[in-house]
Amino acid sequence: MNKVFVIFIVTCLSILSVGCGSSNSRVKPAQVVEVKHSSSEVKKGRNITGSSAVVSLMQKAQKQSNIGNNSAAAATIERALRIEPKNPALWYNLALVKYTSGDCVSAINFAKKSSGFLMDKHELAYKNKQLISECKK
């Protein structure tokens, strides 16, 4: 049986505060931290879940991002997306990796794509909006 995971972005705000235009932000890794299943996150049948295969890939992406290899991290998240193409958390993480590597246009598009799988009030949809507004600054 698949484990249920919720993938939070704990350093989201700190990264966002730096802003897309700042050159310092380009080297900061995207933080991808997995948190165990929380029922409050499951809304209207739209769970943010990850199979064990996806979770292992996200852990790998996190490591790659930590050492500043955002290109490899993006490639790993794309691998995860081939397994779960409708997982909004993966699209969000891809947006975040693009953001940290300074590609705000892609970051906005991926964040929008992520929100396309979510209800407006979902916490992740809120984070997507934040990311988009930071990028637009």
Added chain:
Amino acid sequence: MVEKKPSKNKKVSVRKKKVNTKKKLSNRVKPAAQSKSKKTKLKKGAAPKKQRSIFNWLRLILINKVSFILFVCFCIYVAYLDVVIRQKFDGKKWALPARVFARPLELYHGYEITSEQFIRELKSANYKVGFNSNVSGTYSKIKNGFRIQTRKFSFSDENTKSIPIEIIFASDSIAKINHATTGKKIDLIRLDPALIASIYPAHNEDRQLIKITAVPKKLKSGLIAVEDRNFYGHHGVAPFSILRALWANIRAGKVVQGGSTLTQQLIKNFHLSSNKTIWRKANEAIMALLLDAHYDKDEILEAYLNEVYLGQDGNRAIHGFALASNYYFNKPLDQLGDGEMALLIGMVRGASYYDPTRHPKRANKLKNLVLKIMLDQKIISKQGYNNAVNKLVKAVGKPAKKRKYPAFIDLLRRQLKTDYDEDDLRTEGLRIFTTLEPYLQYEAEQSLKQQINRYKKRKNLDGAVIVTSTDSAEVLALVGGKNTQYSGFNRAIDAKRQIGSLIKPMVYYTALDNPKRYTLVSKIRDEKIDLIDKKGKSWSPRNYDKQYRGEVSLLDSLVNSYNASTVRLGLDLGIINVIDNVKLTGIDVKTKPYPSVLLGAVQLSPMDVAQMYQVFAANGYRIPLRAIREVLNKDNQPLTRYGLSLKPVLNSKTVFILNAALQKVIESGTAKRLSKQFVGTACGDGCKIAGKTGTTNDLRDSWFAGFSADKLGVVWMGADGNEPIGLTGSAGAMQVWSGMMQNAHIHTLSGLPPDGIEQHWVDEETGFLADKHCKGVISLPFDKDYLPQLSVDCEINGFTGALNKAIDWIKN
């Protein structure tokens, strides 16, 4: 000392004399006789000794001068050879072909694939039956699954190891993956990808480079023992060996032995022709000496191991031990047995003559000879010798010479062309990772072939198929024609044909994107229409069944592909607006806004159509179709990554509404035959697919474009000469689509609407809001701000309807 002085003076005088004589010769004929008499006089003269000494000196000086010039020339020549040999060694030693790989198969719990398809994947990656934990690339079928010894492989992000795994299937998906020895659960494993093509340098030289440190010691020692025992002792040339060979050859009366060192052989392979001339031998010797002076023995040996010619596969030349090992035995060098190693060493003497696939007896004899030398030189043990000498070495079947995926490779090369020179592709040893799914490619090819075979009498019938993933737009399969191994005309990319009704979704998208004015239940007129252009030419599009229904809803018009109502709608919207929306999907449509465009009088390829429908399938996001994931250099460093990129180009809410209508095309419209065909497949009985059929005038083109949640497919059938083929979209192309997608593990489309879209029950006839328990109602998506204004009281649909209504009332 005393004598030398006058000689100098004489030298000058002789020179002067000579010049004078030449002048005289040029002026007159007579002096020739004079000079002759002078010569005679000199011979008979009083001081012949003195004269002789002059001539001796003259001769000596001339000889010295010529020698000196020759020496200088020789030095220049040697310097030239030195530059040549150093350039060859220091720079790029070999032109390396580019390797093209399919997508690697990622296995995890829940991955959907049948056992047959899985075997096909393993075979395409050259896995051999017969699991052996000592031999990578082997597998066996076990109860409910497979046991596999994977291969090690270098990806851009990791080097995977060869491990034994056990995969358990539950129906048509993977239930469990364990390490076959430890039993440890494996979450995800990426198998080494199938090599689907190589882009060869000139002369089709193929090789895999190997470092000297990775070459088994036995192989190195064996080669030296057989070919050049004093390799580490000589300076590139072994004079005694040459003399020994010369003596043996004289005794035999023919060439029976060679005295070339490994260094000389390497030079021969590098630069020179196989002509056995003295000149070539001399060149070889000089270059060998130079090479030996400049480089380590191990460097020279490494070059030899990579350069040597070891066989021929069609027009592909097999060079180097690493490739030969894979080619003949399907194993890396370090997994070769003693016998196999001995055979490869022996084959250096004549790769064609001792080819184990064509001359197994001769090859085994040679193997035994080499084994004996290896035993004598104590490179192998007596036991090892006995084991190998009695075992017949078998070369595995040669790889298929047929071109496997010509249409896909064609697409790949076109996409690579934008970033890489043709020369680099052929020589730099690039590693190209593509998106091709071998099992799905097989399903697409088979389905097209089967459908075409059903109409054998229509000799000119052909087709093309493209399958992509909906959310990443990776090209998973591409078929360019019924002859799937023919690399000629690639219909999937180059057949630009009228697309007929496949354009209609864009007409309806344009309408629905103005929700204030159009919803799925809005009524439009379906009446005969006559249009006259500026030149007075009339055009009267008719419905396929030649019937007109007066007034129809947008939904009905699209689902049943009515022409008259679509043209009326398009004219109302503005043809140019429809064309602009098509362009937004990334297609370069070059057409004037003629009304016929509204019925698909636009010439597009299956690939173009796929790009357009990709935007529908991805909820309004345009993602360029990709055949390449990344390109690495020969040292495995990433050069280009073709990452996912997307852009919202169409309104996702409108696309959701349109897709709901395209699902109705399959549920109850022109493609309703399709929905029944998916009952019982992995997609489920209520499998939701969106799609559209397309048929052009006189049944010249048969089209179908459709998508599930995860895969998009576009199929075209027609004749290259544009003759009628007698097939509608649903009778031809749709059947090909169905055949392949039934085996493609597609997933049903999600019915969950995005924010701002609400699902409502409406009366089919009036389009008014209605109770879901009523007769003749249908659930449709609407922009929440533009719901139908009116509702209708309707007849409850029988006893069940009444009961359900009562239950709903109690619940609320």
